[in-house]
Amino acid sequence: MEWLIQHVLEKYNFWIAMLIIIIGLTATIVKENLLKKLIGLSIFQTAMFLWFVSLGDVGRNILTTWGLKTGTPPILWEQAAEKGYIYVNPLPNVLMLTGIVVSAATTAVALAIVIRIYQKYGTIEEDEIIEKEKEFERVGG
Structure with missing residues (x-):
């Protein structure tokens, strides 16, 4: 049991990160306001970035065949390799920079869509939009 707690x-x-992911996902699913859904989606995306970048962290002590080592940034790799250092994987950070750009673009497009929805329906509440759309279809528009 002690091992489990330590782990x-x-x-x-x-x-x-998982707690923040759950908060963002819950806000995205539960909220009726489109702007609140968008904020929840943004929280979810940011938590995914946090989780993924933390996968590349080897800053704590790692047991290797040479003993306990800590991760080092992948700068001056030749000197670090001579000393037997383990380097921090830069790939998750690079991939997440791309993800952040995509997230910002997605959020901007979603905000533009929310603005257009507000201009058309006069509200950003999901249930009111669905009600107005059903009324529009019933009238024959």
Whole structure:
């Protein structure tokens, strides 16, 4: 049991990221206001970035065949390799930079769509929009 508690506490960054992911996903699914849904989606995306970048972290002590080592940035790799250092994987950080750009673009487009929906229906509440759309179809528009 002690091993389990220690293992869970060592991975605190994953648990925090998962909690934020659940908060964002819940806001996206539960809220009726389109702007609140968009904020929940943004929280969800940001938490995914946090989780994915934390996968590349090897800053804590790692047991290797040479003993305990800590991760080092992949700068001056030749000197670090001579000393037997383990380097931090830069790939998750690079991929997440691309994801952040896509997230910003997606959020901007979604905000533009929410503005157009407000201009057309006069509200950003999902249930009111559905009601107005059904009324429009019933009238024959």
